[in-house]
Every structure is written in C-alpha cells, then in structure tokens.
Amino acid sequence: MSRDVAIIGVGQTKFTRNYQGSLREMVFEAFAEALRDAGITAREIGASLICSAPEYDKQRSPAGLLAEYLGLNPQPTFVLESICSSSTTGVRVGYSLIKAGLHDVVAVIGFQKMSEISSAESQERMGRGADIMWEAPFGSMMPAYYAMHAQAHFARYGTTEEDLALIRVKASKYGALNERAVFRKELTVEQCLNSAVVSSPLKVYDCCANADGASCLILANADRAKAISAKPVWILGLGAASETMSLTGREALDGLRAARLAAREAYQMAGLTPGEIDVAEVHDCFTIAELMAYEDLGFAEPGKGVELIRNGQTSLGGRIPVNVDGGLLSKGHPIGATGGSQVRTIVLQLRGEAGPMQVPGAEIGLVHNIGGVGIYSNVIILGR
Amino acid sequence: MSRDVAIIGVGQTKFTRNYQGSLREMVFEAFAEALRDAGITAREIGASLICSAPEYDKQRSPAGLLAEYLGLNPQPTFVLESICSSSTTGVRVGYSLIKAGLHDVVAVIGFQKMSEISSAESQERMGRGADIMWEAPFGSMMPAYYAMHAQAHFARYGTTEEDLALIRVKASKYGALNERAVFRKELTVEQCLNSAVVSSPLKVYDCCANADGASCLILANADRAKAISAKPVWILGLGAASETMSLTGREALDGLRAARLAAREAYQMAGLTPGEIDVAEVHDCFTIAELMAYEDLGFAEPGKGVELIRNGQTSLGGRIPVNVDGGLLSKGHPIGATGGSQVRTIVLQLRGEAGPMQVPGAEIGLVHNIGGVGIYSNVIILGR
Numbered sequence: 001m002s003r004d005v006a007i008i009g010v011g012q013t014k015f016t017r018n019y020q021g022s023l024r025e026m027v028f029e030a031f032a033e034a035l036r037d038a039g040i041t042a043r044e045i046g047a048s049l050i051c052s053a054p055e056y057d058k059q060r061s062p063a064g065l066l067a068e069y070l071g072l073n074p075q076p077t078f079v080l081e082s083i084c085s086s087s088t089t090g091v092r093v094g095y096s097l098i099k100a101g102l103h104d105v106v107a108v109i110g111f112q113k114m115s116e117i118s119s120a121e122s123q124e125r126m127g128r129g130a131d132i133m134w135e136a137p138f139g140s141m142m143p144a145y146y147a148m149h150a151q152a153h154f155a156r157y158g159t160t161e162e163d164l165a166l167i168r169v170k171a172s173k174y175g176a177l178n179e180r181a182v183f184r185k186e187l188t189v190e191q192c193l194n195s196a197v198v199s200s201p202l203k204v205y206d207c208c209a210n211a212d213g214a215s216c217l218i219l220a221n222a223d224r225a226k227a228i229s230a231k232p233v234w235i236l237g238l239g240a241a242s243e244t245m246s247l248t249g250r251e252a253l254d255g256l257r258a259a260r261l262a263a264r265e266a267y268q269m270a271g272l273t274p275g276e277i278d279v280a281e282v283h284d285c286f287t288i289a290e291l292m293a294y295e296d297l298g299f300a301e302p303g304k305g306v307e308l309i310r311n312g313q314t315s316l317g318g319r320i321p322v323n324v325d326g327g328l329l330s331k332g333h334p335i336g337a338t339g340g341s342q343v344r345t346i347v348l349q350l351r352g353e354a355g356p357m358q359v360p361g362a363e364i365g366l367v368h369n370i371g372g373v374g375i376y377s378n379v380i381i382l383g384r
Numbered sequence: 385m386s387r388d389v390a391i392i393g394v395g396q397t398k399f400t401r402n403y404q405g406s407l408r409e410m411v412f413e414a415f416a417e418a419l420r421d422a423g424i425t426a427r428e429i430g431a432s433l434i435c436s437a438p439e440y441d442k443q444r445s446p447a448g449l450l451a452e453y454l455g456l457n458p459q460p461t462f463v464l465e466s467i468c469s470s471s472t473t474g475v476r477v478g479y480s481l482i483k484a485g486l487h488d489v490v491a492v493i494g495f496q497k498m499s500e501i502s503s504a505e506s507q508e509r510m511g512r513g514a515d516i517m518w519e520a521p522f523g524s525m526m527p528a529y530y531a532m533h534a535q536a537h538f539a540r541y542g543t544t545e546e547d548l549a550l551i552r553v554k555a556s557k558y559g560a561l562n563e564r565a566v567f568r569k570e571l572t573v574e575q576c577l578n579s580a581v582v583s584s585p586l587k588v589y590d591c592c593a594n595a596d597g598a599s600c601l602i603l604a605n606a607d608r609a610k611a612i613s614a615k616p617v618w619i620l621g622l623g624a625a626s627e628t629m630s631l632t633g634r635e636a637l638d639g640l641r642a643a644r645l646a647a648r649e650a651y652q653m654a655g656l657t658p659g660e661i662d663v664a665e666v667h668d669c670f671t672i673a674e675l676m677a678y679e680d681l682g683f684a685e686p687g688k689g690v691e692l693i694r695n696g697q698t699s700l701g702g703r704i705p706v707n708v709d710g711g712l713l714s715k716g717h718p719i720g721a722t723g724g725s726q727v728r729t730i731v732l733q734l735r736g737e738a739g740p741m742q743v744p745g746a747e748i749g750l751v752h753n754i755g756g757v758g759i760y761s762n763v764i765i766l767g768r
Contacts (some may be wrong), residue, residue, distance in 0.1 A: 022516075022517065049623075053444075053445070054438040054439070054465070055438070055444050058512065058516055059512060059515075059516045060421075060437075060439050060467075060509060060510075060512040060513040060516075060757070061437070061465065061466070061467050061513045061756065061759070063465075063466065063626075063760070064467075064513075064626065064629040064755075064756060064760065065515055065516075065629050068515075068626075068628045068629050068630065069628045072626070073626050073627055073628055074625045074626055074627060074641060074642055074645050075625070075626060076624035076626055076760075077466075077626045077760070078464060078465060078466040078470075078473045078760065079446065079463075079464070079465040079466065080462060080463070080464060080465075081438070081447075081462060081463040082445070082447065082461075082462040082463065083444075083445050083448075086462075089462045092460075092479070092486070093477055093481075095484065096477070096480035096481045096483070096484040096486060097477075097480045098484075099483070099485070100479065100480035100482075100484050101483070101485035102476070102480060102622065125444060126444075127442040128442065128443060129444040129445045129448075131443075131452075132442055132443045132444075132449075133406065133408075133448055193387065203521035238486065240431075240460035241458045241459070241460055242447075242448065242451045242452075242456070242457050242458055242459060242460055242461045243458060244452045244457055245448040245449050245452050245459055248450065249452070257458060261458050307673035307758055320697055335757075351576070353716070370450075371445070372445065372448060375445070375448035376447075376448065376460075376461070376462065
C-alpha cells in the first residue's frame with residue numbers, strides 16, 4: 001500500500017441554492033479554509049487544478065481568473081472537466097503531477113455556481129452532455145436516464161419505490177446533521193413516495209438539486225505531508241473508467257460498468273477488499289444511483305443492495321455507513337465541487353473530526369464519484 | 385536528461401476554415417493517423433485526454449462522446465482546458481499519468497471546430513476569457529490585448545510595423561510548403577503593411593485566424609516506447625506557468641512573464657540552454673507574439689528579437705529556425721488542436737520527416753504554446 005501522496009487540507013463552502021457573492025469570492029471561501037486546515041500559505045502551492053463543468057460558468061477559462069484572485073500566479077493552472085466527477089479527476093491528476101515529481105503541493109479546486117444561468121438554460125446545456133447527434137435531440141435528460149436505470153433494476157431484481165424512498169430518508173436524516181447541506185429537513189417514506197413524479201419511478205425526492213458551492217483539497221508528497229501535517233490522509237488507491245455516452249450502446253442498465261471497473265482498479269492498487277472499507281461516500285445524484293453503487297462497489301452482490309438499506313447496514317452503526325453527511329441528495333450538487341466535498345467528508349472521518357456524523361474508529365474510506373450517467377467514474381480509497 | 389516518456393505517434397487533420405463533417409469525424413481523422421504512425425491499436429491506449437476550449441463546442445463534455453466514437457471505452461478520459469495551450473497541458477498531464485505509473489500509453493487529443501458557432505458568438509465568448517467583472521465589459525478582445533503588447537515593445541525598443549510584417553512574410557513562405565495549412569499564399573511586406581488595421585499597430589496579416597482542426601499525440605513510457613517505436617521522440621523538459629488574467633495587473637507588456645518562467649523551468653529540467661535548440665515552434669497568434677517569444681525563450685536578449693527576423697536567423701538555414709511549418713499565422717488556429725500541431729511538427733523534424741520544411745540534422749526541438757494573452761504558458765523540449 002503506497003503512501004506517496006496525501007491530502008493535507010480540506011475546505012468547502014456551505015452548499016446553497018443561490019450564493020450571495022461572486023464566483024471568485026465563493027471559491028476563495030473554500031480555498032482559504034483548506035489553507036487554514038493545512039496550515040500553509042498560497043505561496044507553498046505548486047499548481048492549481050480548477051475543476052468545473054464549463055456550461056454553467058459565465059466566466060470562460062476560470063482557471064486564469066481564479067489563480068489570479070487566489071494569489072496563485074505564476075504557478076501553473078488549468079481546467080479539468082469530467083462533468084460531475086471533475087474534482088475527483090482533479091485528485092487523479094494532482095496525484096500524478098506530484099508522483100511524477102513536477103510539483104510537491106497541488107490544490108484541487110472544484111466549484112459550480114449553477115444559479116448564474118437560468119433553469120431552462122441549465123436544462124438545455126445539461127442535455128447537450130448527451131450525444132448531441134443521436135440522443136440529446138430526443139429530449140434525453142438526467143432524470144430520464146436514471147429512471148431507465150431504476151426500471152431496469154426493478155425489473156431484474158424486484159427493487160421497489162419504497163426501497164428508493166428509504167435511501168432518501170437516510171440522506172435526509174444525516175443532511176439534518178450537516179451544516180453545509182442545502183436540505184436539512186428530515187423526510188419520511190410517505191413524503192418521498194407522495195412527492196411529484198419527475199420521470200417514473202423517480203419522484204422529486206429521488207433527485208438531487210442544482211446548487212452553488214466550492215470545495216478545495218490540498219495534496220502533497222510524502223515529505224511535505226509529514227513535515228506540514230499532523231494528520232495526513234493518504235491516497236491508497238485510485239481507479240477510473242469511462243462508458244459509452246449513449247445508453248443504447250450499453251450491455252445492461254442495472255448498474256454502471258465504469259463504476260465497477262474503477263472500483264476494481266482502486267481496490268487492486270490499495271490491496272484492499274470491499275469488506276475492509278469503514279466508511280464511504282457514493283454519488284447519489286438519484287436514489288437509484290446509491291443503490292447501484294452498493295453493488296458496483298462490491299458492498300453487496302448484484303441485486304442484494306436493497307438488503308443493506310432495508311436493514312440499516314449503510315447507516316451509522318451499520319456494517320458500512322454510506323453518505324452519512326447527507327450525500328448529494330441532502331447537500332445539493334454543485335457539479336464541479338461535489339467530488340471534492342465527498343473527499344473532504346472522508347478526510348474528516350479518517351481524522352476523527354466528523355462530529356455527529358463520525359463513524360467511530362474509521363481507518364479506511366472510499367469515494368465513488370460519477371460523471372454524467374456513468375460516462376465517467378472515479379473511485380478513490382483513502383487511509384489514515 | 386530523463387528519457388522516461390516518449391511521443392511515439394502524431395496525427396493532424398488539415399486545418400480548414402470550415403470542416404466538412406462532424407466533430408467526431410474530424411477528431412477520428414487525426415486519431416487514426418496517430419495510431420497508424422505509432423503502429424498500435426486503440427486497445428493499447430490506457431487513457432485519453434481531450435483538449436478543447438469548451439466555448440466553441442456545441443457538444444458538452446466531448447470526452448465522453450469522443451472516447452466512445454474512437455473506441456476508447458472503458459479507459460479513463462476527461463477534458464483539459466487552458467484555452468489555446470490546452471493540448472500542451474495535455475502533454476504535461478499525459479507525461480505525469482505515465483511517470484506516476486497509472487498508465488503506460490496515453491492519447492492527447494486536441495481539437496476545435498470553431499465554425500460550429502457564428503463569428504459574433506465566437507467574439508462574445510472569446511471576450512469572456514478576460515475577467516468578466518473588470519475587463520471584458522470594457523470590450524477587451526484578443527487583437528486589442530496583443531496590440532497593447534506591440535505598442536509597449538515599439539515604445540521600449542523601437543520595433544516597427546515592418547519588423548512585424550517580416551514575421552508574417554516568413555510564416556507565409558513556409559505556409560506555402562505545408563499541405564495542412566489554411567493559408568498557403570506567399571505574402572510581401574507591402575501586402576502586410578497595406579492590410580486593414582484591426583487594432584493599431586496590428587493589421588489583418590498580423591493576426592492568425594479561427595480554424596477547424598484536430599491533432600493527436602500518442603505518449604508512452606520508456607519500455608513501451610522502445611518496444612513499439614523505431615523513432616521515439618523523448619520529452620526532455622517541461623515548463624508551465626500562469627500570469628494575471630487582467631493586463632492591468634502586469635509589471636510590463638513587452639514580453640510574457642509566464643513564457644519566460646515556463647522556458648526557464650523546461651531548460652532546467654532538460655539541462656539545456658537556448659543555444660542548444662535546433663528548431664522551435666512558437667505561439668504566433670499575432671506577429672508580435674512571435675517576436676516576444678524570441679526574447680522570452682532566450683533566443684535573443686530583450687529588445688534584440690528583431691535582429692533575428694531582420695537577419696533571417698529564424699528562417700531555414702538560420703541559427704534557430706522558428707515556425708518553419710507556417711505557424712499559427714499560416715496554419716490557422718483551431719484552439720485546442722494548436723499545441724498538438726506544434727508538437728507534431730517538432731516530432732517530424734526530429735525524426736527527419738519534415739520534407740521541404742526539414743531542418744537538417746535537428747536533434748533538439750522546442751515548443752512554446754500560450755493560452756490567452758499569456759495567462760497560461762507551456763514550454764516543452766523534445767529530443768530524439
């Protein structure tokens with residue numbers, strides 16, 4: 001198990017539906033927190049990776065603007081994008097820049113200010129994230145895609161709408177504990193089942209919501225990490241994979257192949273098995289996505305993920321607590337910031353600093369971050 | 385001098401003002417040529433880096449689409465952007481992924497299909513690449529920014545409009561030899577000086593033009609490179625830096641600080657000096673940019689760059705031939721594809737395959753690729 005690159009600082013804004021300030025101010029808030037957390041200054045950062053889905057930004061090429069505002073000139077900077085998994089792609093690239101010896105310390109900055117554009121414009125642009133020649137023109141949208149996944153899972157394994165509701169109920173319970181989440185109200189199964197249908201079987205409470213927010217992770221090589229940080233959290237395993245953008249080209253819809261492949265690679269690099277993970281953050285953009293993640297990550301056999309949620313095994317005190325910060329469903333989903341927020345949660349867990357959300361004695365954590373409908377997948381295994 | 389990562393295959397479409405085909409077909413053309421050149425199949429590629437400035441793409445998150453179309457699923461893929469220097473940022477990241485041991489072979493794919501959006505829309509979006517709070521609202525545009533650089537250089541060093549015309553004349557001479565260039569007509573100093581003023585002192589022939597095009601580079605680690613390629617070209621030095629997006633914040637405008645810093649870093653990593661470079665490709669988005677590059681790269685002392693062009697020292701047969709493929713001025717500038725095209729030219733030079741543009745016996749080559757008005761800068765030194 002290699003301990004070459006560590007995360008030595010984490011920061012995140014409160015996620016919100018409409019951030020009251022400029023993009024640069026929002027990002028600065030997360031960046032400044034990460035610097036304070038790491039105990040370093042901007043001058044010690046060798047490169048900044050700006051992770052964002054550009055369709056939501058009025059500012060083009062925000063890396064230039066942000067590096068200037070954050071005091072990161074003349075260090076190299078650039079933009080990375082794999083839609084909703086952009087900031088875990090940032091972790092992968094940051095790890096590589098450090099391991100390759102080009103930099104000692106790298107900042108991975110993720111953000112999205114989705115309120116900058118109208119909801120209609122947002123839908124149009126999000127739709128263009130599907131194949132604009134063969135799928136987007138037919139009106140494909142994220143909820144419809146994930147609804148097809150849910151229908152496939154229901155048909156094959158007998159999963160029910162109540163099972164999905166249980167996932168949202170769990171998310172709402174932990175969202176209530178998380179001061180940085182958008183939605184902090186506890187929900188009941190009945191409320192979830194009675195919410196308006198978006199794309200059958202998915203209802204309003206099965207879907208996460210657009211949000212504004214920023215996250216920042218400071219990565220360092222082993223020498224710097226040990227010199228700077230009392231509690232470095234090490235990157236033990238990394239896995240990444242892609243899948244056809246067109247759902248029509250996929251073998252099956254009851255899981256995400258890219259997630260399975262990325263997980264396998266990450267476990268292999270870390271020399272660990274699913275049973276050795278103490279706490280996980282998975283990409284629950286929709287309730288069905290969390291259920292598929294249980295199976296794609298090997299926490300349950302295919303079709304058996306429902307048993308975990310029905311028996312409370314993914315809650316605090318269960319076998320493998322998942323999204324005990326409320327997940328995307330409660331926190332909101334500011335595209336480029338989400339992966340960084342997931343990693344931050346796991347880092348706090350492994351440092352024993354997760355407060356009321358703490359999984360006692362957590363030593364190994366996992367992050368599962370998906371771009372689009374499983375087009376991109378990153379799995380990261382962290383250890384203290 | 386490290387020989388850990390090599391370029392084993394290069395490909396490029398003809399650059400054109402209006403590509404007759406879809407984005408995916410255009411990119412496939414460059415990709416297929418690079419695969420043939422390397423003598424490998426898509427299955428041997430471990431990851432693909434998609435380099436593009438998203439403001440010109442109708443397709444959002446094109447990495448997913450292109451990885452599917454090129455047969456690169458389920459390998460990881462993502463988008464990289466530093467505007468006009470995106471594909472040399474791709475080389476930096478590809479080098480790191482390989483050196484870090486995450487992949488053996490990586491494809492760096494750059495493209496832009498600028499004809500997809502209207503010229504007015506393009507101007508609006510390009511303007512948003514300046515600070516949208518403090519500069520873009522005042523109508524800042526690329527020619528105006530570079531015109532300010534030219535005025536500063538004129539004022540400090542006595543450079544003239546004729547000097548800039550000499551640079552375009554040289555570019556046109558070599559553009560005439562390059563079958564992949566948009567502009568292949570030889571120009572005279574008089575024609576350049578008599579062309580319409582865009583932003584004084586820059587005239588039409590001082591400016592490069594929007595274009596459609598794609599480029600592809602195949603990178604491999606030393607073991608794979610030696611096994612696959614008879615003529616690997618090694619990445620000897622890499623340098624990168626950033627500069628304030630706001631021109632008002634810069635110390636001086638008679639050069640680009642980021643280019644100077646990136647060059648210093650690349651020379652240091654390669655253990656080489658400017659005098660040891662046999663052939664160079666520099667980012668001549670405007671004539672003044674090539675002149676500043678001579679000085680920023682150390683080919684001439686500050687203010688002495690004009691002597692190189694006046695005395696033919698940057699032409700074939702001169703001390704340091706620069707842009708003997710016609711440069712951006714003749715080839716056209718399909719943003720994301722440009723850096724890859726520059727690297728391709730140097731790779732062909734070092735393999736002795738540059739045809740009528742060949743610099744005899746070239747062993748060491750340099751690429752200088754700039755994003756925005758020197759906001760981003762990449763310098764790459766290659767050797768056979």
